[in-house]
Amino acid sequence: MKTNSYLLSILVDDEPGVLSRIAGLFSGRGFNIDSLSVANTAEPEVSRITMVTNCEPHIIEQIKKQLHKLINVITVTDLTDKKYVQRQLALIKVNAQPEKKADILRIVDIFRCKIVDVGLSHYTIEVSGDNEKHDAIISLLNPMGIIEIASTGSIALARENGK
Structure with missing residues (x-):
């Protein structure tokens, strides 16, 4: 199967343990995170996680659905096919x-x-x-x-x- 590189922008509550839960979601399912960056946004209690991962196209849909289910995840945006x-x-x-x-x-x-x-x-x-x-x-x-x-x-x- 062909893998593609995906760029995800995830807005989360700026609270301890959020990044750990997201990383755990990936490691628990055997997915690799190729690049990860986390920083505050213009909103004081919100952080942006920018993540790059390589996987099969049907897997990225599963990942996005699982991310949406996590507590403290506000939005998940797949920038891969957008202008950015x-x-x-x-x-x-x-x-x-x-x-x-x-x-x-x-x-x-x-x-x-x-x-x-x-x-x-x-x-x-x-x-x-x-x-x-x-x-x-x-x-x-x-x-x-x-x-x-x-x-x-x-x-x-x-x-x-x-x-």
């Missing part, structure tokens, strides 16, 4: 040997990134963008020697008239 703005943030620490520094700086400039830390032998680069941008810069920095990567999960909001 999606971003993630990554910090990439890369070897900055003298002979590669100019190449790294060109890549940073082309991708409109920022160098946020400089060491004797490394640069830490801040990248904000969609998954394709992250994949592209990582593939260009790999030959330089990526030391480590820390990345947020995807965050997304539907566009106006996002159908």
Whole structure:
């Protein structure tokens, strides 16, 4: 069976244990969460969980129904087939040997990134963008020697008239 990637935006009550129950729903059914981001919204007692998962099309319907049944879940929106703005943030620490520094700086400039830390032998680069941008810069920095990567999960909001 073919699996697809799904992007879910879930509004929940901002209370202890809500994220644990949602993660438990996934793990209890053997589903993987590929990306997860949680933060407050403009409403003080509501949080937004943005989640990416890969599964078969009929499984995502089961997941959404199960999420709707959970206490403290306000809404579940599947953004996958809608118009949306999606971003993630990554910090990439890369070897900055003298002979590669100019190449790294060109890549940073082309991708409109920022160098946020400089060491004797490394640069830490801040990248904000969609998954394709992250994949592209990582593939260009790999030959330089990526030391480590820390990345947020995807965050997304539907566009106006996002159908």
